Amino acid sequence: EYKGMSKERMMEIRRQNCNPVTMKITYYKKPVFIHQGHMQWLWDVDGKRYLDLFAGVATVSLGHCHPKVTAATQRQLKRLWHTTNIYVHPTLHEYCEKLASYLPDPLKVIYLTNSGSEANDLAMLMARLHTGNFDMITFRGSYHGGTQQTMGLTSNSPYKYPVATSLGCTNTMNPDVFRGPWGGSHCRDSPVQTIRDCDCAQGHCMANDQYIGQLKETFATSVPSQIAGFFAEPIQGMGGAVQYPKNYLKEAYKLVRERGGICISDEVQTGFGRTGSHFWGFQGHDVVPDMVTMAKGIGNGFPIGAVVTTPEIAASFGKAFHFNTFGGSPVACAVASSVLDTIKEDGTQQNSLNVGTYLMTELAKLRDKYEIIGDVRGKGLQIGVEMVKDKASRDPLPPEAMSEIFEHVKDMGVLIGKGGLYGQTFRIQPPMCITKEDVDFFLAVFNKAVHGYMDRK
Ligand code: PMP
Secondary structure, three states: OOOOOOHHHHHHHHHHHOOOHHHHOOOOOOOOOEEEEEEOEEEEOOOOEEEEOOHHHHOOOOOEOOHHHHHHHHHHHHHOOOOOOOOOOHHHHHHHHHHHOOOOOOOOEEEEEOOHHHHHHHHHHHHHHHHOOOOEEEEOOOOOOOOOOHHHHOOOHHHOOOOOOOOOEEEEOOOOOOOOOOOOOOOOOOOOOOOOOOOOEOOEOHHHHHHHHHHHHHHHHOOOOOOOEEEEOOOOOOOOOOOOOOOHHHHHHHHHHHOOOEEEEEOOOOOOOOOOOOOOHHHHHOOOOOEEEEOHHHHOOOOOEEEEEOHHHHHHOOOOOOOOOOOOOHHHHHHHHHHHHHHHHHOHHHHHHHHHHHHHHHHHHHHHHOOOEEEEEEEOOEEEEEEEOOOOOOOEOOHHHHHHHHHHHHHOOEEOEEEOOOOOEEEEOOOOOOOHHHHHHHHHHHHHHHHHHHHHO
16 A cells, blocks of 8 residues: 655656656656556556556566566675676676677677667767768667767657757668558568558569668768768667568668668667567567667666677777776676576567567457557567558547547556657557456457547547
């Protein structure tokens, strides 16, 4: 039973002492006051239980207060919290060896940070130092961080401030096979395809050619002939689970490397088994990046991030002293190490594949039933449901309508996320321990919310 501070008092403090922007985004019209969590469940201060299908933005990868991770954290908390890495402590070494074993050669050198923005900021710096070039390319609609440097990589205007964000960042066309100008029913690697007819000729993806053509145009128009790097999320997160044509990243990587650039896979949301078929999202695109950045799910909600790269790139980064007080602290390493063990022991990746595929297949039936569900996509438990005014126009469902459905789903006890450039995509990125029963409950709730909205309209 909750006996803490009242809701009114919390809101008062929020008004007086908290980042004022957070007042605007309590996410719901009637905010959710969370007090406790266990696995896929959250309880508010009134004791109401929610099924959490957003996991604090794909972060609580294994479950709230997962008993195995909690136990590992407690063991470390009693032993050693911190020394700064000027000394050698075993936890960091055990973890780095373990994490490296999950990555293909030559990705073996690890830099530990405290967040995804910090990891991407570092990756950018390393790419520039290694290549001797300056320009970075990312997709429109991507999110790679909120620091002044990474804000240039991020391409989503609500997250951009009117200051000189990182120079040398160019955002190229998003190869979005649902909302973009090209795309069709065989383009992407998902159990559910788009509703658009495919332009493919004899198994050749015409949409891919078009989007790659746009990237080539960016090379021709917007950057010097030599670039520093290219960042891509294997499936966009904040962008709303946007997926690219199957061969896009493979071809893009080749073009980037021809121009002296290095390829960076931002696995902040897609890593650690979330896409189900693979441990890392890039593996689903059949590419090996030069650098992988990670955060969120790496620590099941504990702050830790990482950049993993090759010995050659790491060597180019040795000319000055890179220091990070908290990066790789004994506690963070113990948590992250336990996360890796738990993924194995709990069969988390397999569950993500099974439950995610089931969820998308069932959601596709709702898409066929309702005019306003335009697209269902994703892999494993990285899922997007894009809402439209109607299927013919594919115009985004307006924010008020999104909000009405979103709020109703919450009132019925399920928390999901929102994303996309126009806030038009519901995001489902739960703790990966969810079951088919949880999915059935969500489907009933979502069906009811969409049905209710259509009835009122
Ligand atoms: N990359 C991606 C793909 C993200 O989704 C985010 C956070 N939403 C970040 C980087 C930045 O991570 P952080 O908030 O930990 O700085």
